[in-house]
Each structure stands twice: as structure tokens, then as C-alpha cells.
Amino acid sequence: MISYKLEKFEGPLDLLLHLIDKNKVDIYDIPIAEITRQYLEYVSQMEREDLNVVSDFLVMAATLLDIKSQMLLPVEVNEEGEEEDPRAELVARLLEYKRYKLMAQKLLDMEEDAQGILFKPPTVPKEIAKYEPPVDLDELLDGLTLAKLQRIFESVMKRQQDKVDPIRSSFGTIRKEPVSLEVKILDVMQFARLRRRFSFRQLLERQGDKLEVVITFLAVLELMKIGKIHLKQENLFDDMEIETLEEEGEETELELDLEGLEG
Numbered sequence: 001m002i003s004y005k006l007e008k009f010e011g012p013l014d015l016l017l018h019l020i021d022k023n024k025v026d027i028y029d030i031p032i033a034e035i036t037r038q039y040l041e042y043v044s045q046m047e048r049e050d051l052n053v054v055s056d057f058l059v060m061a062a063t064l065l066d067i068k069s070q071m072l073l074p075v076e077v078n079e080e081g082e083e084e085d086p087r088a089e090l091v092a093r094l095l096e097y098k099r100y101k102l103m104a105q106k107l108l109d110m111e112e113d114a115q116g117i118l119f120k121p122p123t124v125p126k127e128i129a130k131y132e133p134p135v136d137l138d139e140l141l142d143g144l145t146l147a148k149l150q151r152i153f154e155s156v157m158k159r160q161q162d163k164v165d166p167i168r169s170s171f172g173t174i175r176k177e178p179v180s181l182e183v184k185i186l187d188v189m190q191f192a193r194l195r196r197r198f199s200f201r202q203l204l205e206r207q208g209d210k211l212e213v214v215i216t217f218l219a220v221l222e223l224m225k226i227g228k229i230h231l232k233q234e235n236l237f238d239d240m241e242i243e244t245l246e247e248e249g250e251e252t253e254l255e256l257d258l259e260g261l262e263g
Helices: 012-023 032-044 051-071 088-114 145-164 181-195 202-204 208-226
Strands: 197-199 228-231 242-246
Touching: 012 032, 012 088, 012 181, 032 051, 051 088, 145 202, 145 208, 181 197, 181 208, 181 242, 197 202, 202 208, 202 242, 208 228
Parallel strands: none
Antiparallel strands: 197 242, 228 242
């Protein structure tokens, strides 16, 4: 039911709760005759109010009168042999309204308390905020062996061979210029920044030929060395998972030393 603001009452249920509290009566044993009389006295003073506002109060007044008339009749017994109380439905509505009213008051108190909480913006110098501890390669490569990488590499290579069409493979092809290791490192890093986490197999299978697979393999090793990505494997023979170690949105410049690899 929609509630309307009327003096200090939000609606007919709010008025009923006020009358119950005012008369100090048990909500489970409402003296319906007295509460109805007081309720009608209040409604009679609402003649100048908006009809849309008064209508809800008039509906409740009719409900109270109906309950009052039912209580004058002989008590009805339900199928289980228990006496039916005409006030039961009204009591349930009042209890539900009271529960939500208390919850609303609690939320209001929490909102008022929150107004007294102030937050201080960080004042850490930029050079300290950007500090990154040195990468521990032993910890980064924990559990990773060349044998595991070789098995994954051989599996990817076999998949590449299985994709070759024995007829079309004899056709001439237009080969593109080989990709440099530096370009491939940047490409893998960009892929890692977009995906954040992906499989080692997924990275290799997107390459065009064997040479590009090899270069990609070297690019992954170099990015691990400089602490930009991390590889892990849950179980033996499982695919390797690659995860970028950069914060999301961070794109720091890569400090590459490729002389040893390209030589």
C-alpha cells in the first residue's frame, strides 16, 4: 500500500501503531472497539485533506468496522478446530509495517553516523608510491621446469602440424616478413594487458607459423625474466596459465635487454 505523509503519520498503519502505543495495549490483543473509535475521530478531522490522501485512511476505517462487526458474531472455528480471530490479518500487517519502520530508522541512524566520518586523501610521494620490490626469479619460476615448457611447446607444434592440409600445403605461399623479438615481446605484453589471465597454449596457437611460435616462446621467457608476467601449472601435464603482474590500467615501459637472446 502506498503511504502518504499526513502530519506525523505516514499512512493508516502508522496511525494504528500510534494509537496502540498511546493506549499501551498488546498488538496481539487489540481492543478493536476503542481503537476504531479513536481512529474514526482522527479521520473525521481530515475533511480538508486531499482525497487521494484520505482514501487510504477511509479504506482502513472500513476494515476496522468490518473486524468490529465480525467480533460481535459467534466465534468461527477452522478445519483444525482452532478459533479464528478476525484481527489476525490486521495484526500481521501491523507487525510487518513495524518491522520495516524499525529497519528504515536503523538505516537513517547509520546514514547520520556516516556523516561524521572523514577520509584523508593519500599523501605518499609519487616516487614511493611507484616503488616496486625487486623480482625474485626463484619465487617467480617456482615449480616451472624446462621439461614442462618443452612438453607444452611440442604439443602446440604437433597441433600446428595436424592443421596442415596435405594437398594445399604443396601450393605456393606468400610469406610475410619475420617478426622481430622486440616486436613480439610488445605484442605479447599488449595481449597480456588486455586478457590479464590466459593459457600458454592459447597464446602459442594464435601464431601464424613455426618461426612466430618460437619467437613468441622467447618473448614469454623474456617477460618472465623482467617480472612482467607469471606462469603457473596446477597439475603435471596441465596447460600453463599466464597472468600479468602489472596493475590493471598500468602500462609501464619495458626495459629490454635482447642482446643475449638475439645473438
